[in-house]
Amino acid sequence: MTLELLEGSEAIAASAIAAGCRFFAGYPMSPFTGLLESMSRLLPAVGGVCLNAESEIEGVNMALGAAAAGARAATGSCGQGIALMQEAIAEAALNETPFVVFNMARNQQDYFQSTRGGGWGDYRTITLAPKDIPEAVEHAQLAFHLADKHRAPVIFYGDPLIAQTRVGVSIRPLDFGPLPPKDWALDGTRSGTGKSRQIWTWAMGKATDPGPGPDRHWRAIAAKFDAIAKVEARHEQAHVEDAETLVVAFGSAAKFVEYVVAELRAEGHRIGWFRPVTLWPFPGEALAKATAGARRVLVFELNAGQMLDDVLIHAADRSAVRFIGGVSIAESGLAYGELMDAPVIRDRILAAVGEGTRS
Amino acid sequence: MERELVVTGIGGQGIQLLAKTLALAATREGRHAMLSADYGGEMRGGPSRASVVIGDSPLRALPVLASAWSAIVAHHRFSEPALARLRPGGPAIVNLPLVDPSSLPPMVVYGVDAAAVAASVDAPQAIGFVLLGAYNAVTRLVAPESLAAAMEELLPPYRKQHAAANARALAAGAVAVRPARRAGAEVAG
Secondary structure (H helix, E strand, O other): OOOEEEEHHHHHHHHHHHOOEEEEEEOOOOOOHHHHHHHHHHOHHHOOEEEEOOOHHHHHHHHHHHHHOOOEEEEEEOHHHHHHOHHHHHHHHHHOOOOEEEEEOOOOOOHHHHHOOOOOOOOOOEEEOOOOHHHHHHHHHHHHHHHHHHOOOEEEEEOHHHHHOEEEEOOOOOOOOOOOOOOOOOOOOOOOOOOOOOOOOOOOEEOOEEOOHHHHHHHHHHHHHHHHHHHOOOEEEEOOOOOOEEEEOOHHHHHHHHHHHHHHHHOOOOEEEEEEOEEEOOOHHHHHHHOOOOOEEEEOOOOOOOHHHHHHHHOOOHHHEEEOOOOOEOOOOOOEOOOOOHHHHHHHHHHHHHOOOOO | OOEEEEEEEEOOOOHHHHHHHHHHHHHHOOOEEEEEEEEOOOOOOOEEEEEEEEEOOOOOOOOOOOOEOEEEEOOOOOOHHHHOOEOOOOEEEEEOOOOOHHHOOOOEEEEEOHHHHHHHOOOOOOHHHHHHHHHHHHHOOOOHHHHHHHHHHHOOHHHHHHHHHHHHHHHHHHHHOEEEEEOOEEOOO
16 A cells, blocks of 8 residues: 555545545635645546635535536535535535535534534534544545435535645545435436426426425425434444543544543543544434443533533433533634643543542 | 654744655655644744654554654744653754754754755755754664655756755765764763
């Protein structure tokens, strides 16, 4: 296996293209810009198209259009730009157009944006949160697979460390199993008059061929997301069997927590970690099991407490949950602040452990 | 085994390029490498830091290093955060006379006058490569020819005319580096 030293953004772009992504549109914004630049450099060589859109709103709607035509398409930004994309993401979820949204976020403050969404209607967005670049390379491909499998937009939640660090990676197409044919795509194969397909959020159909209408359609969409929630939740955990203290974290923060927990275990602490790999569906049942024997459940995230809500919903005992994260932003506003640091995380965990436990 | 390097200096000294060269050299040797960069918006004179981790298996190190085995200190300005992360006993290369060897934590400190050495081989722009050559002579993290090949590979077409001078700087740094201080004690001469 030959390793190439790639910046995370470049590795993610190359991996998405290896997965068959052939259309990308977005508007520059740090730290997303590197992904857009990589796509613009790499996509034409494989016959793909990359467009610098007029704004994020155009970018996401271009991706929606390309996806509706059957292409593997994606857009991206950081949370600030993805805020502008919410209407299109909601529409795509409700009209079942699969594409990928790469959130190369500045921090972890987009958890609610990713998992609750800011559009309208009964929809959810599958959200993958890799902990490092090798996993981001895998998720860049898994995101397209899940989008096509469920005919739904999927969010990839990265960050500055994943976007801008360089590591040795090997990129090759990954096989996640068979997918249904895109027999819904507006690809011109139905030869026109009277036989054209339709993708419509309200599903009213045509005068000559009525659709199910919004009530039936949106019930079906809601049922689909219920079904996705049952099968697509992913997580990782370690040392939960004997952990008195369990630390829950996602994305890069989870990698830091994993590092610190390994140190603390080597020093004799009975501590473990739990990481939601998918933020939605949140691996709630797994978290309930993992926290069943823990005296303390510590939540570490670099925001004011967003995933905390999901942990409180699912933890075996809410009273065991403590928040040890917080807002921490670099002076530039474009990256993490001082809290994304192993010694600081270690101090916060030890302080929480020292605060006593539930009886 | 994983080996971590922090490089600290100011914009214009070639900090980012030397770190990238080492990371690429290790990658081309089939090893695992990680490179993190941290620099200000200024072209010259602002803080410039980088870290490189090299290992023979997938790396455990974090992109923000919890601690580091070794250092290249090209300039004393802005160096305190990097120096605070160094583990005692490891090797460090300091750029003499800009950096006072006694300002470092208890490490095995080596020195090289990178500007003088670079000028002596008619490569005045290549002090970063002098420091890298010195560092690799001490640590032997990669083969010297891997460094030279990585340096050439990283040069854009419009900079290829500097390849020979950069190679001289790498080699000269390796020859010129001298012990400056043992862990906990000054070294005479």
